Amino acid sequence: MSDEYDENDLKRRMDGAIESLRKEFAGLRTGRASAGLLEPIKVDAYGTPTPINQLGNISVPEPRMITLQVWDKNMVAAVDKAIRNSGIGLNPVMEGQLLRIPIPPLNEERRAEIAKLAGNYAEHARVAVRNVRRDGMDALKKMEKDGDLSEDEQKAFSEDVQKLTNEAIKRIDENLKSKQEEIMQV
Incomplete structure (x- = not known):
């Protein structure tokens, strides 16, 4: 069998789509x-957009509170502004750094909007998985056409x-269901 069809690669790419979905859900x-x-x-730090977690320690001391200990006191205002302007509806309270x-x-x-957004993220992940499937199927068809696979082998691999x-x-659907339940919890 040639290198064109690699089941492990397909699985890895599908897992990547699911992992990406989990990050979006987070x-x-x-x-x-x-x-x-x-x-x-991202915070405009020293002229460069920098991820907020590279500017301080993020912790969750209570279920409804996030604290961010900013390392550089000159960046506190910029971090505060970035959080306020991020569009996620959070208003930090500054206490020194x-x-x-x-x-x-x-x-x-708002819960319904976020649940709908989660559904959109899940649909993008499904599309990514289907694209990986299509790539795998195309590779199998090409291999069959080139004579590298018999029709029966191609069918068996297609089923895989x-x-x-x-x-x-x-x-993906399980992740979506659990995320939507989490979102709709009051």
Whole structure:
């Protein structure tokens, strides 16, 4: 069998799509404090957009509170501004170099919006998995056409690819379901 079809590579790429989905889900606000909530925020530090977690220690001392201990006191105002302008609806309270970020409870309408956004993220992940499936199927068809695989082998491998795809989509749906339940919790 040639290098064109690699089941492990397909699985790795599908797992990558699921991992990417998990990271996107971590950035969704659920009404509970999570350090992942601040991860997508970039701060203009020293002329360079810098991830917020590279400018201080993020911790979650309470279920509805995130604290950010900024290392450089000259950056506190910039970090505060970046959080306020991030569009996630958080308003930090400055206490010296410590930013306390209370997580306000979400109203029902906002919960529904976030749940819908989670659904969009999941759909993007499904599309990515299907694209990987298509690549695998195309490689198998090409190998059959080139005479590297018999028709029966191609069918067997196609079933394996489909099985991988079904498993990946099932995992995406499970992640989505649990995230939506978490979002809708009051």
